[in-house]
Amino acid sequence: MNKKVCVITGSSSGIGAASAELFARRGWDVCVNYSKDATAALRVAQNCKSQGAEVLVERADVSDDAQCISIAKRVEERFGRCDVLVNNAGTTKFVDLKDLAGLDAADFQRIYAVNVIGPFQMVRAFAPLLGRSAKAAVVNVSSIAPLLGGGSSVAYIASKGALNALSLALAKVLGPQITVNIVAPGMVDSPWLKNGLGAERFAAMARSYESSSALNTLVSPEDVAETIYYLGAIASKTTGEMHVVDGGRRLGR
Numbered sequence: 001m002n003k004k005v006c007v008i009t010g011s012s013s014g015i016g017a018a019s020a021e022l023f024a025r026r027g028w029d030v031c032v033n034y035s036k037d038a039t040a041a042l043r044v045a046q047n048c049k050s051q052g053a054e055v056l057v058e059r060a061d062v063s064d065d066a067q068c069i070s071i072a073k074r075v076e077e078r079f080g081r082c083d084v085l086v087n088n089a090g091t092t093k094f095v096d097l098k099d100l101a102g103l104d105a106a107d108f109q110r111i112y113a114v115n116v117i118g119p120f121q122m123v124r125a126f127a128p129l130l131g132r133s134a135k136a137a138v139v140n141v142s143s144i145a146p147l148l149g150g151g152s153s154v155a156y157i158a159s160k161g162a163l164n165a166l167s168l169a170l171a172k173v174l175g176p177q178i179t180v181n182i183v184a185p186g187m188v189d190s191p192w193l194k195n196g197l198g199a200e201r202f203a204a205m206a207r208s209y210e211s212s213s214a215l216n217t218l219v220s221p222e223d224v225a226e227t228i229y230y231l232g233a234i235a236s237k238t239t240g241e242m243h244v245v246d247g248g249r250r251l252g253r
């Protein structure tokens with residue numbers, strides 16, 4: 001009951017998994033969430049447990065409000081507290097930006113449901129628990145996509161822009177008890193792009209990304225997790241801000 005608790009949506013893979021493992025390594029208990037891949041979630045949970053963390057594994061689709069409410073209830077029953085909520089789960093459809101006919105309203109609605117409405121529902125479900133913590137934080141995982149006007153699809157770019165705006169509004173609404181900040185990763189070496197683009201296109205895009213970034217590198221899930229940990233566990237006078245982790249891609253060469 002005395003250890004701090006972090007809930008991370010979409011933590012069966014990539015950035016979310018690296019974040020769960022980092023919080024566990026630094027002495028937190030964690031809730032690992034996923035929507036489909038139980039085997040991957042259990043693997044992450046095992047890694048967290050081996051660091052001494054107590055772990056709750058919860059299957060829930062963040063686009064479903066009842067499932068968000070259910071995770072909050074289960075976290076309260078198991079841990080009696082939540083200090084940090086990381087809204088990391090996200091989805092997209094890979095559509096060339098010039099292919100306007102490749103996206104329809106249903107695509108926008110599905111992507112917004114997970115990337116924008118999901119974080120709102122999670123914050124609403126967890127606000128009472130977070131409000132009881134002496135140092136509570138929400139970290140929303142966005143992207144550099146809305147800063148560049150580039151990314152996996154127009155709908156995805158727009159959804160992350162909406163998530164940024166939502167984060168600012170929530171930072172005002174939830175202050176002074178709860179901070180709300182944004183992490184905006186660049187191109188991350190995670191299953192997301194490898195699965196979405198295929199190995200060959202991923203490799204070509206990685207070469208192009210590196211050659212146009214000041215630090216000549218992609219970003220790892222662990223790099224993003226460090227910033228999530230900082231904004232969630234350490235920063236106390238920062239709210240409504242965005243921290244870009246892009247290897248200097250926005251700056252360029």
Ligand SMILES: NC(=O)c1ccc[n+]([C@@H]2O[C@H](COP(=O)([O-])OP(=O)(O)OC[C@H]3O[C@@H](n4cnc5c(N)ncnc54)[C@H](OP(=O)(O)O)[C@@H]3O)[C@@H](O)[C@H]2O)c1
Pocket residue numbers: 009010011012013014015016033034035036037038060061062063088089090091114141142143144184185186187188189190191192193221
């Ligand atoms: N990869 C990049 O280059 C990149 C760049 C910028 C921003 N981001 C953002 O970073 C976040 C994580 O991306 P990643 O690269 O770590 O992706 P990833 O490796 O594909 O992991 C995505 C995670 O989200 C979960 N998930 C998907 N839909 C969900 C839903 N509706 N409810 C709950 N969980 C759900 C997945 O679990 P299941 O498979 O079980 O559903 C998985 O755990 C996303 O918000 C993404 O937009 C990624």
